[in-house]
Amino acid sequence: MATTNLPVVLLIEDSPSLSLLYQDYLRHEKIRLHPVNNGAKALDFIDENIPEVVVLDLNLPDMNGMDILKRINEQKLPCTTVIITAYGSVDVAVDAMRYGAFDFIEKPFTGKRLLVTLRNALNSRSLNDEIELLRQDFRNSYHGFIGSSLAMQTVYRIIDSAAPSKATVFITGESGTGKEVCAEAIHQQSPRSHKPFIALNCAAIPRDLMESEIFGHVKGAFTGASSERKGAAAQADGGTLFLDEICEMDIELQSKLLRFIQTGKIQKVGGSVMESVDIRFICATNRNPMDEVNAGRFREDLFYRLHVIPIQLPSLHERQEDVLLIANRFLADYSAEEQKNFLGLSPECEGIFINYPWPGNVRELQNVMRNTVVLNKGPWIQADMLPAQLKAFLNKSASVIGKPAQTSEPLPLLPTNEILPLWQVEKAAIENAIRHCQDNIPQAAAMLGVSPSTIYRKIQTWQKN
Numbered sequence: 365m366a367t368t369n370l371p372v373v374l375l376i377e378d379s380p381s382l383s384l385l386y387q388d389y390l391r392h393e394k395i396r397l398h399p400v401n402n403g404a405k406a407l408d409f410i411d412e413n414i415p416e417v418v419v420l421d422l423n424l425p426d427m428n429g430m431d432i433l434k435r436i437n438e439q440k441l442p443c444t445t446v447i448i449t450a451y452g453s454v455d456v457a458v459d460a461m462r463y464g465a466f467d468f469i470e471k472p473f474t475g476k477r478l479l480v481t482l483r484n485a486l487n488s489r490s491l492n493d494e495i496e497l498l499r500q501d502f503r504n505s506y507h508g509f510i511g512s513s514l515a516m517q518t519v520y521r522i523i524d525s526a527a528p529s530k531a532t533v534f535i536t537g538e539s540g541t542g543k544e545v546c547a548e549a550i551h552q553q554s555p556r557s558h559k560p561f562i563a564l565n566c567a568a569i570p571r572d573l574m575e576s577e578i579f580g581h582v583k584g585a586f587t588g589a590s591s592e593r594k595g596a597a598a599q600a601d602g603g604t605l606f607l608d609e610i611c612e613m614d615i616e617l618q619s620k621l622l623r624f625i626q627t628g629k630i631q632k633v634g635g636s637v638m639e640s641v642d643i644r645f646i647c648a649t650n651r652n653p654m655d656e657v658n659a660g661r662f663r664e665d666l667f668y669r670l671h672v673i674p675i676q677l678p679s680l681h682e683r684q685e686d687v688l689l690i691a692n693r694f695l696a697d698y699s700a701e702e703q704k705n706f707l708g709l710s711p712e713c714e715g716i717f718i719n720y721p722w723p724g725n726v727r728e729l730q731n732v733m734r735n736t737v738v739l740n741k742g743p744w745i746q747a748d749m750l751p752a753q754l755k756a757f758l759n760k761s762a763s764v765i766g767k768p769a770q771t772s773e774p775l776p777l778l779p780t781n782e783i784l785p786l787w788q789v790e791k792a793a794i795e796n797a798i799r800h801c802q803d804n805i806p807q808a809a810a811m812l813g814v815s816p817s818t819i820y821r822k823i824q825t826w827q828k829n
Contacts, residue, residue, distance in 0.1 A: 389475035507549035527553035537677030540727030559603030585634025
């Protein structure tokens with residue numbers, strides 16, 4: 365029977381008798397078992413043949429088995445490690461788990477215990493491999509987007525599906541969520557990527573000039589038209605025309621745009637010749653388009669012409685797991701641009717960033733990082749470096765947890781037997797904050813206005829008492 369596809373298990377046990385016993389326990393398992401009797405041989409084997417599972421005795425003649433576990437952890441090797449030792453204790457177990465051990469069994473143990481643990485380790489390895497394959501489909505960045513959250517993965521998949529088509533895409537989302545980035549991503553992912561991408565902001569161009577901006581004009585069409593001008597539609601021929609803030613377009617111009625979409629032909633302002641153009645339309649708005657239709661500000665027939673493939677971009681508050689990823693990307697970019705030596709955010713800042721609602725979305729986060737990098741020096745972004753709105757949020761959050769409500773009357777005096785020692789009050793406030801933040805200590809520290817290290821130190825003190 366071929367064994368090349370069987371999982372490799374490295375057994376590291378210095379006692380010859382125990383090594384033979386464990387090999388006997390595992391003789392019927394569908395594995396390739398490789399026994400070694402010291403740490404040096406184990407490291408040599410791991411360097412050349414990464415095993416699926418390592419069964420590791422911590423008490424080795426030439427080194428501490430924990431050093432092997434640390435090496436596996438530091439090099440991020442895809443090994444599942446099971447610790448065996450005759451010197452079991454809670455502290456050793458905690459250390460082993462901290463460095464990535466899968467399970468911990470204490471000598472002496474039965475063959476059944478070893479078999480069950482090994483099979484669980486192999487199943488875990490198989491599951492991790494499947495998860496890693498799924499992760500490969502998850503993207504941290506995508507054509508200008510930064511984010512690996514499920515919400516953004518959904519956006520990426522819609523873009524992948526929609527890009528090859530000529531179907532019109534209607535992007536909605538709050539200001540600062542990246543609607544133009546989305547439009548450019550669709551263009552870059554499409555067969556039209558080698559052709560022009562032309563963007564027009566319908567809210568930024570005066571109404572009396574918008575028609576000329578889209579369709580162009582001939583010389584003398586209106587005062588100031590000293591020469592013939594090609595409009596955005598003609599410029600985008602063969603490529604993509606992106607109309608941002610489409611709901612701001614004048615209602616009269618909407619009818620001309622509808623006719624253009626239906627016929628694929630344009631007529632310059634003041635001209636008489638119809639020109640055919642090949643365009644993929646993408647539009648966007650930060651409003652609710654159906655509300656605009658119901659209010660009579662946006663033509664219903666135009667809406668349904670444009671609203672073929674909708675993409676709703678999530679707010680940054682809806683994908684908080686992306687906040688630190690985006691912040692660190694901006695930090696790296698702006699540090700290089702400004703020739704600063706920032707390495708990252710302090711734990712306190714991370715807590716603030718995760719909790720802050722980001723009403724201005726990615727654009728606000730971008731401005732915060734640029735402001736902070738330009739005005740400060742590294743290596744770490746600290747809370748006192750942040751702009752005013754984040755400091756105000758920190759102060760407001762800190763006042764919510766662990767502080768009594770403000771009243772117009774003085775609080776009544778408590779009986780002496782109801783007054784708690786200050787450390788107990790502090791402990792209750794910290795535990796309340798940790799529960800509120802679902803055990804996320806950096807978040808709790810941000811809300812309390814202290815450093816995470818302060819909370820960790822307090823917890824260690826309580827555990828010793």
